Amino acid sequence: LQVGLWQPSSISHVTEGTVMDVHIPWNSSQMLLAYFQQESIQYKVLVADLQKEIEKLHGYRSSRKRRSVPGYNYEVYHSLEEIQKWMLQMNSTHSDFVYVFSIGKSYEKRPLFVLQLGKKYRQYKRAVWIDCGIHAREWIGPAFCQWFVKEAVETYKSDPIMRRLLNQLIIYVMPVLNVDGYHYSWTTDRLWRKTRSKGSQFxxxxxxxxxxxxxxxxxxGASSHPCDDTYCGPFPESEPEVKAVANFLHKHRRRIKAYLSFHAYAQMLLYPYSYTYAMIPNFNCVESAAYNAVIALQSAYGVRYTHGPASSTLYVSSGSSMDWAYKNGIPYAFAFELRDTGHYGFLLPESLIKPTCAETMLAVKTITMHLMKKCH
Structure with missing residues (x-):
């Protein structure tokens, strides 16, 4: 009997008392539920028909395309092609403070686009890096990255905080880090997580x-087996997407003061370390930024986020981008696990894009405002 792990991502994190979210093939569901009852294991069916939910989203998309709403709709999920077209469009319509560039190519030779936001009149400015879509199936991530850019462009004149951020910082936004995997999650397997590179042996x-x-x-927290969802790869930075981002961050590490990565799902705001329970040297500073960020986030819709070091708040994992950023001198490194806590999981409905993004904006602004202080 094979089950797909949603939370936690690896079987190594499962011990007695762990709450797990799994998806199972329809033809084996009765057998598994009977086993749960026999062993007195508590369970709850969150999504009764996963295929139906996936088809519902795709059916809605095709009817939406026929309606052809004028302008870009930030309250729906977009394919990689649509996102990349949008990035180039933003570059041409808001050239005063949006600049798009590529930091390399993916395994399948797609461009790795990054948007640079900020007023260009100052030579040397501190910077913030934001990436989304490192895991292909977590569609709310890329939706948030696009929302962030929209807010930056639309509220620059009306919002003093946004104006201050864009005047004093450079903000790099990478809406889809894992471009090949994200594309594959649209065309072939909605629940695909990894990149699409091909090893020689498996x-x-x-x-x-x-x-x-x-x-x-x-x-x-990582697997050495190529078929596992948490496969670490044949060697560090084996993936061209990871190598390209690592090279860029390393090159600009003196000016980048914050690294923010957006994932789903769990409603958590995590900071280093992931790979050890040790406390980071600037714990007080990072902890207060995280605490204030989740309070700000909750003020929008009352949604509660847990915050803390990734190892003790979520689980221990090695080889993560957040730990790498912190170890390479970026003092504020955070990973967001956006909505929800498992009711929809990776299939968060489009109706929840707006509230999720709106509340997350408050948290991101809170963290970036911390950079303006001397606290490192």
Missing amino acids: YCRGVDANRNWKVNWCNE
């Missing part, structure tokens, strides 16, 4: 792009 494709970084690589 038929299984892809590497977990958040276990492939050169920091305590391939230890606890």
Whole structure:
């Protein structure tokens, strides 16, 4: 009996008392539920028909295309092609403070586009890096990255905080880090997580792009087996997408003061370390930024986020981008796990894009405002 793990991402994180979210093939569901009852294991069916939910989203998309709403709709999920077209469009319509560039190519030779936001009149400015879509199936991530850019452009004149951020900082936004995997989650397998690289020995494709970084690589919380969802890859930075981002961050590490990565799902705001329970040297500063961020987030719709070090708040994992950023001198490194806590999981409905993004904006602004202070 094979089950797909949604939370936690690896079987190594499952111990007695762990709450798990799994998806199972319809033809084996009765057998598994009977086993749960026999062993007195508590369970709850969150999504009764996963296929139906996936088809509902795709059916809605095709009817939406026929309606052809004028302008870009930020309250729906977009394919990679649509997102990349949108990035180029933003570059041409808001050239005063949006600049698009590529930091390399993916395994399947797609461009790795990054948007640079900020007023260009100052030579040397501190910077913030934001990435989304490191895991292909977490569609709310890329939706948030696009929302962030929209807010930056639309509220620059009316919002003093946004104006201050864009005047004093450079903000790099990478809406889809794992471009090949994201494309594949649209065309072939909605629940695909990894990249799409091909190893020589196994038929299984892809590497977990958040276990492939050169920091305590391939230890606890990562798998050395190519067929696993948390496969760490044949060597650190084996994935061209990871290598390109690592090279860019390393090159600009003196000016980048914050690294923010957006994932789903769990409603958590995490900071280093992921790979050890040790406390980071600037714990007080980072903890207060995280605490204030989740309070700000909750003020929008009352949604509660847990915050804390990733290892003790979520689980231990090695080779993560957040730990790598912190170890390479970026003092504020955070990973957001956006909505929800499992009711929809990776299939968060489009109706929840707006509230999720609106509340997350408050948290991101709170963290970036911390950079304006001397606290490092």
